[in-house]
Amino acid sequence: MIALLSVLCVLGVGGLLAVLLCRWPRLSGAVGAWSAILACAVGFVVSARLLLAGATTDWQAPWLPQVGGALHMAADPLSALFLAALFLVCGLSALYGLRYMDHGRGGLRAGLAWLWYDLLVASMALVILSRNALLFLVAWEVMAIVSFFLVTHEDERQDSRLAGRIYLIATHLGTVFVFIFMLYMARETGSLEFDAWRNVGSGLSPLAGGWLFVCLVVGFGTKAGFVPLHIWLPEAHPAAPSHVSAVMSGIMIKTGIYAILRLLPCLGFPPLWWGWCLVVIGIGSGVLGVLFALAQHDVKRLLAYHSVENIGIIALGLGVGLIGVSLNMPLVAVLGFAGGLLHVVNHALFKSLLFLGAGAVARATGTRETDRLGGLLKRMPGTGAAFLVGAAAISGLPPLNGFVSEFMIYWGSFAGVNTGPGVAAVPLMLGIAGLALIGGLAAACFAKLFGIVFLGEPRTAEARDARESPPAMFLPMAILAACCFGIGLGAPFAFQVLRPVLAGVIPLPQLSLTFEAIAGADAFLAVSSVAFLALVLVLTVAAFRRLHLSRKNEGSTVTWDCGYAKPSARMQYTASSFAQPLVGLFSTVLRSRRKFRMPAGLFPSESSLETETRDVFRDRLFTPAFKGVDRWLSFLKWLQSGRVQLYVLYIVITLLALLVWALKVQA
């Protein structure tokens, strides 16, 4: 634990130094980045060892005792899991940012950016470590503020200012629910210590428990990005620098999931409807997230919507687990939670990988518009390969990690469907169908993204002149890609690691038996061996092909153009046209806007088609609501009309009212 504390301190000091040294941009950048890298390296080692050992450490120091606060930090397997992912991703992103940031302007703002980055890492770690409500809230809010500053790093751009405001307001409104939850728990127990909240659940009335659950889901779901609370996400993540987007999307939104996992057990034995609720949220977030992603052109915006989708998958897993718990089906519970937890890690890996790749592309070409790119695989082979791995992984394809976690959820739901009663079977079957749909759509979306951006011919000059990014930026992506393969091939090991975490999360007896049963089913072993087989098979077929072709002559020509003499790069299929069938199919939800200029005249010259898909929930739900409230409230402004006579009249009226109250009502 001392090591973790020192990690936090190093982060803080490094950030401050980065600001103080901002006179010398290179130096300050190096200090900011390397402090983060080193701290994360140490932190990763420590938390990984904790996780593998399944150990728990605890540390306390007095702090604001008058309020009931305390510097109480602890790392149990659950924390260790999140910490490991956190430090891995943040360290790699910092390494990436070291080169990524230097093309931005140096000086004070760059130094500040590093300060915020280091503080973001530290505060996220603190959120995961803290065991005291006050400490948790402080860390939580600091995390929000710091990430807000990172989102508005380029605040000379109107859209990033707007994104920052939306993010800040959304996260604050979410925090209100968190406050309600914390304060109510504090009221029930008279303490702000999480440990004291353990056994509250039995004392809660079902109604109170339900409300608390709602507060939990809304409050932390806002940070996690459950639909429809996700609206800040597609604005904020693209606005931030890419390595920050990687951290925000890969880790920060997971702190919401962590908090739910940490605090849900305090509410006692879950009723069935909680599971239903999470499953429905999961399917909704997953499907809507991927649908909105399909309709986007901006690479980072698309990725941000995929974060919503993956959060949906995680929520689905947790929901399956909850159903398993509430109906006392340990197999379902274990597999559901295991899938959700593993997907947290997986998403952290491949989503940060994808954001880093997107950043590399943006840096090389100066644009994030899918339809202005193309043919980048030839120009940036390393980045392209890594991005392909990420794309396949996020689509949940074997032999990569995304598949393993989805397989766990599938298996759990399948088991529940087979053995459980209808109340359990129906939502679980819904989950399976939803997960299948999500998988198919995600594959479609990433085929589109990778195909349009990296394959084919470059559509613009920027794309043609793109250069591979420096090794310092490529290395992190490579490592992340390797991790994706590692988990994809090592499913049994992954489950082995998850055991202690699950034991802490699931309130059911004799879990070890279930663990044995699962291990005995050999499914994970089979999955990883199938993965290996797939690799082997691919290699053999490829070898056969190469061997075979080596004896044949290999010609090269242009792509089959149906006989048309002058094909040009602009004739390629675009992202919009690729996604059009699906977007059209779901147009009732997406409500894309199309601006189409028909070609006119005998010799039609130019015509144009623009599509834009704005967030339906923002446009149709939140904006009208806010406007309505604002209009309604501003009716009250006549109170301050400026006439001193009226002001005195208010006093008189108040006085008379209180006189009546004092002489009649009270007496």
Add this chain to the structure above:
Amino acid sequence: MSWIDTVMILLVLTDLAMLGSSRLGVYVRLAALQGVLVGVLPLLVGPGRIGLETAFVVFTTIAVKSVLFPWLMSRIMRGFEARREKEPYVGYTASLFLGVVALGVALWVSRHLPTEETGVHPYMMPAALFSIFAGLVLIVSRRKAVTQVLGYLVMENGIYVAGIVLVPDSPLFVELGVLLDLVVGVFLMGIMIFHIHREFDHIDTDQLATLSDWKPAPAPAVSEEARP
């Protein structure tokens, strides 16, 4: 009918007269009269023999309320062409009616008070409360700044009477402190009215309504969020 009751009834009548009249000059004279009325009260209610202290208080009070202030007011109003309160927010008859209502309220309140303190002089408490309310009505219903100051004075008189009823033996320095505050306050108001007159060359408070948050179409704060 004792002296006190007479004084009280006079007090009420002056209040009503102020509510009903429109001339600033009348206001000032009535205010001066009230000053005398409330000034002499301590002599009437106090214990049989008048102490030096009481005499001093009475003297200063009358000096301030019925000499100093009227002089100040007329001094301010010198050079104002407008000598009458024109179109007040509440008409004269209406404000008379309001006055009657205020009288009712005053009686209602004082009936709910435990009577052993006020029992000695049954009219004093209602009269005091009434002139407080009357002062407030004047402030609320009139336009001219001068009138409002006078309303404030009327209110103060009411409070002074209440003080005599409730705390016959309040320490001297408090009385003087109160009086001092009153003097300074009214002086400041006078200076302000002077400036108001200089700024707008009239003493209506209509022009004193520029600072406000009430705009017919306030710009919604969130609307920018809506725009892409």
Add this chain to the structure above:
Amino acid sequence: MKAIGLIHYVLALALAPLLLGTINRVKALFAGRHGPPLFQVYFDLGKLLRKGAVYSRTTTWVFRSGPVVALAATALALGMIPMAGQAAPLAFTGDVFVAVYLLGLARFFTVLAALDTGSAFEGMGASREVQFSALAEPALLVGLVALGRLTHSLSLSPAYAGVGPELWSAGGVSLALLAVAFFVVLLAENARIPFDDPNTHLELTMIHEVMVLDHGGPDFALITYGASLKLWLFASLLAGLIIPVRQGPEWLDTAAALGGVFVVGCAVGMVESCMARLRLLRVPQILFAALVFSALAFLLQMR
């Protein structure tokens, strides 16, 4: 894993092209023609393998890896499909999902290879492919899971072993619904009429064929063989349902199963000969109908 399973697997690998041949033959008969020989597909494969390869300058290694990955993944998935109620060589808990996602992997790389050529035709085909498969996948999975609940098993092999006359008598309706759903999915996934026309020659109307326009020679051989394996896979899934001959002597079961597969082939042929191709806009509705059938098959057990 039992030897019989391996034998079935080898049989599948060997006979898959024959199934394609059967379909073409049936279609020819319906058209009143004599039609190509049953083993035409084998001849084609041989000829393609003998050819050299020509690649577009636009393409990268992704284009070349497309057919390879597709074939490998499909072959692996085929290894999990039981036949004649015998355990498949790869049988384990949850193999359903692995199989389906392996097919997804194959599709993913086929699509990428198509997009790698940078041609509008291939892009068009790819976009249709992903749309339809995204809708077909839930139908297939829900159906298979419903079957799993019917037979109380978490793996394909025991599930199909459990499909027998008594199950037909117990939950016949569900099974029938599942059979319909599977048939629809089969047609969609294997680019058959009424979803796609395997031997049209107008790029604009094609789905699967247009994606592989630029592949030639050995690569195209791999693709064709992979396609036939995929067809066999779905056919045997369906056959395992509709031909519930179990617990006879193993050679009899096997024969019945093979017969079933070819019966399915004939059915496909008949449908192709007596149905017209659907408008692309209607395809999603049919696939959704398949999903509804699977869901019904599941809900019928919720009593």
Add this chain to the structure above:
Amino acid sequence: MTWALVLVPAVLGLQSFVTRSNTWRRVLLVAGAIGHFVMTAMAWRNLPAPAWGGWLELDAAGLLFLSITSVLFLAAACYAAGYLSREKASESDLEEGLLFTNQPEAVFTGCLLMFLAAMTLVCLSRHLGLLWVAIEGTTLCSAPLIYFHRHHRSLEAAWKYLMICSVGIALALLGNFFLAVAFSSGGRSASLALSSLTQAGVTPQLVWLKLAFVFLLVGYGTKMGLAPMHTWLPDAHSEAPSVVSALLSGALLNCAFLGILRVWQVLVAAGHADFARPLLVGFGLLSMAVAAVFILGQTDYKRMLAYSSVEHMGILALGVGLGGAAVFGALLHAVNHSLTKAMLFMAAGGILAAYRTKTCSGVKGLARAMPVTGALWIAGFFAITGTPPFGVFVSKFIILRQAFLGGHVWIGVAALVILAVVFVGLALIVLRMAQGEAPEGAGTGALRDVAWTVIPPAVLGVAVLALGLWLPTWLEGVLQQAAHSFGGGL
């Protein structure tokens, strides 16, 4: 010593009325502030002896509010010295561009020091009558300060301030009379000395007590800025020079609050506090709600700050009404709010001096044009909205927690919701001002950080930050004592 606290600033004030040179006046101002600060600091070591027969005595609560006043005044004095050196005798009006002259500096400095003396008297006085005189005195000293810029808007503001507060205070006087009656025994009305009112064994008559509290609440509440009697506040704060606004908001409102607290102390001692709790809670929530309404879409950033003061006065009233730990929280909140709000007003003064406009839309790219001021502005925003790690968060948290603990869950929820609305309103305004491209001419001329507008608020900001991270024991002790005398405490 006790006398010195009052008399030193008073004498210096009179002195600065008569002296000739302006520089000498500024010296007097700063010297008075420092002297007052030093004396207050010494009072922390050992409380000065009561004077004037115990009518002037420094108890825990008095010491607390006196220290707030003293610290703020010191910061304000340093700020004002720089401010006056920059302010020309006559300049053109910001809104309408018509020329106006400032008050003579003699009046400004003199009133400032007298203002300090009056506020000190409020903190010291243990006699309710004297307290009343002192509070009215603060009104009279501060009215000319508001009218420092002699143009019609500041005149209007000062007039409203004087009129409304005088009316309110007059009602408070009546309340004092009722209080005396309530405690009178055998026809002889009681002395209003706090010591005699709070001594054990006196049994007041409830009706009079209620009336007294109602009148005093309305009266001092007007001065404190509780809705709906708050109406003078935004005008005065927006039109007065920023340094004066800082003092009004940070120190004056607290003095009025102390007035209410003294009465509350009497009620608590008499064991009749409970009937008044709903009043305080109601006024608290109402003030917060009204402030929230007017902060949303506010177009003048000084008015915005003023309304935020209304909101925080509401929080104070809420805290006292809730009782228990919330009283402690409210007192701590008074400290935090004063420091933060003064910091914000001083930063606003810097912005006003640089951008020459009070409209929010007229200010853009603050963080780039004036980095330090921008940082202060943003930090102040986060601090005032009770975001950790600033002190306001801690005190707010204590109050809310007490609300939940006391079983008033819905009060707590309502407060949280209102606070969220306030946050949204402030965020929209402050961020729009702070972010974006710097206007041309940034870093040159008026558009740059000036030491005297930056250092005093920065110091205050650091203090607020420190209070958020750690609550020193000496402060806690005094807070506890004070809270106990007001029937609360942790």
